[in-house]
Amino acid sequence: MSDESESPVLISIITPCFNEEDNVAELAARIGAALAQFTKYDYEHIFIDNASTDHTVEKIKLIARNNPRIKLIVNTRNFGHIRSPVHAIMQARGAAVIAMASDLQDPPELIGKFLERWESGYKIAVGVKPQSRETFLMALVRRTYYRTIGRISDVKLIPDFTGFGLYDRSVIEEIRKIDDPYPYFRGLISELGFEYATIPFEQPRRLRGITKNNFYTLYDLAMLGITSHSKVPVRLATMAGFVLALLSLGVSIMYLVLKLFFWDYFTVGTAPILISVFFFASVQLFFIGIIGEYVASIHTHVMRRPLVVEKERVNFDMDSTTTS
Structure with missing residues (x-):
């Protein structure tokens, strides 16, 4: 992408969060360590918080105070796990955007492999989890859903893909053109038709905090996937x-x-x-x-409601930041 004499290429990391006070500090540190080995890259790490009720926002602000690469968007309310991440992606300035969850179940150590695939010419490099350390029942439900929607979808969806991955700037701009107010991001990636690379990994168990997914959020995501990509x-x-x-x-x-x-x-x-x-x-x-x-x-x-409404931003240059 660039040699040592050129300015570092900016990579954007997007992390949606809600009540993750026990994980954000370790996540920021592990992402920083993963990117420190690549001198040709600089990065910005954008947390977007869905109006957490614990001390998540305070902890991110404390990290951002000492690290200008850490940025924060705080939403006025909880806009859900579908709209909020896409809004953050639209605010990213990097030549590539990496999206990952804040619960440490998306390993930051895969960032290096994503960048390798990107450098080799892939516009998209995603992590897929054919195996995960979760209960047998939940694993069975997820596997059944992925297989079912894969069979009935109008386009070939990426199996065992949750959104964790790297997306080239050209991919982000195509998503911006679609301007979907309630986007099924996993489906959009397949809909665009860009060639992609998959990197299998075993999803670790959540060590701290509790999952924010419940029956309704999982059902909402499942129905969104079906109605968006299948008749x-x-x-x-x-x-x-x-x-x-x-x-x-x-x-x-x-x-x-x-x-x-x-x-x-x-x-x-x-x-x-x-x-x-x-x-x-x-x-x-x-x-x-x-x-x-x-x-x-x-x-x-x-x-046509907005993806989110922002309450505040931290460490953003408002003149150079794009809007959704």
């Missing part, structure tokens, strides 16, 4: 309606024939009627819910 569910609803209509017609004809031939012996009873009513009602509610997810996605795009 299969709504087409399944159409096909299921057609098949069930044929099935109902067939059963009706069968009952009519049996009743005509065995008028005195064949009794329908109420049980089949009740079972049929509950079955068809359940199927209808399920597919109404699927359609509702697509409608909600359209509603979000129509509203």
Whole structure:
């Protein structure tokens, strides 16, 4: 990229955080150590905080006071784990942007491998986790989701990819053009079609703090991935309606024939009627819910709300920082 006589190339590190007071100091130190071995690179480390209720902001400010490379964006409220990281990426000034979580489950030591792939010509280098130190049930759910959305998606998604990786400036500018108010970042990377390199790693267990993901956030992310990159569910609803209509017609004809031939012996009873009513009602509610997810996605795009609203910034040069 550059020789020793040229100015160092700026690399941007993006870290979203919420109530991670026990991890931010170690994360900043490990990122600094990982990049210290590359004299041809300088870096900025942008923390974006989703209105933490602990001492995360104070600890980042303390680190930033002694290290101008550390920057901080504080949101006015918690805007969620989907919008906040993308907003921070849009503020980065580096020739490449590296996104990673703040819980230390994305190893900063992989930064060197990302840079190697970038130097070799890849616009995108991502970490994939075919294995992780989590409970069997959670691992099974994640694996099933990744495989399912990979099969039904309109584009080939990167399996076992969570967003951890390096993205060239050209990739970031393409994402900026899309201007999605609720972006499924993992899907956007595949949608753009840039050639990418994958680096497998085993995700370590979280050592400090508790995960901020719950059933709702994981469900929201799963539905966002499906509605953003697949029409299969709504087409399944159409096909299921057609098949069930044929099935109902067939059963009706069968009952009519049996009743005509065995008028005195064949009794329908109420049980089949009740079972049929509950079955068809359940199927209808399920597919109404699927359609509702697509409608909600359209509603979000129509509203065009900002990704986040900032409360304050630390160590930013406001004149040279881009806006989203």
